[in-house]
Amino acid sequence: MGGELNLFGGEEQRGALIRRQSRAQRAAQGRAEVELFQLVASGRQEEVKAMLRKRLTEDGMQDISDVGKLAEELAGTDQFVASLLVPIAQEFARSTARDIRDFGRGRGR
Structure with a gap:
């Protein structure tokens, strides 16, 4: 099992990956909301x-x-x-x- 963890990264690396994905998802959602607001504002x-x-x-x-x-x-x-x-x-x-x-x-x- 220890070998598997090394292949995919330790707990710290997986946690960083999850945080990075969440940050990227939040950024994408923020961009989509700005785009939506711009469309509404333009009629x-x-x-x-x-x-x-x-x-x-x-x-x-x-x-x-x-x-x-x-x-x-x-x-x-x-x-x-x-x-x-x-x-x-x-x-x-x-x-x-x-x-x-x-x-x-x-x-x-």
């Missing part, structure tokens, strides 16, 4: 709507994936628990897809 609402839809879609897909993995992890090999969790994960996926599809179309519940 380009359709582009703003498209940008928000793209972000909503990406976040929604990640959420669906996370919920599916969590349901699988929680169920483990227990078929009864799986039979309870699968419909919940499926409904979450359907409702998220519906929210993305209806975004910006004036359809409220």
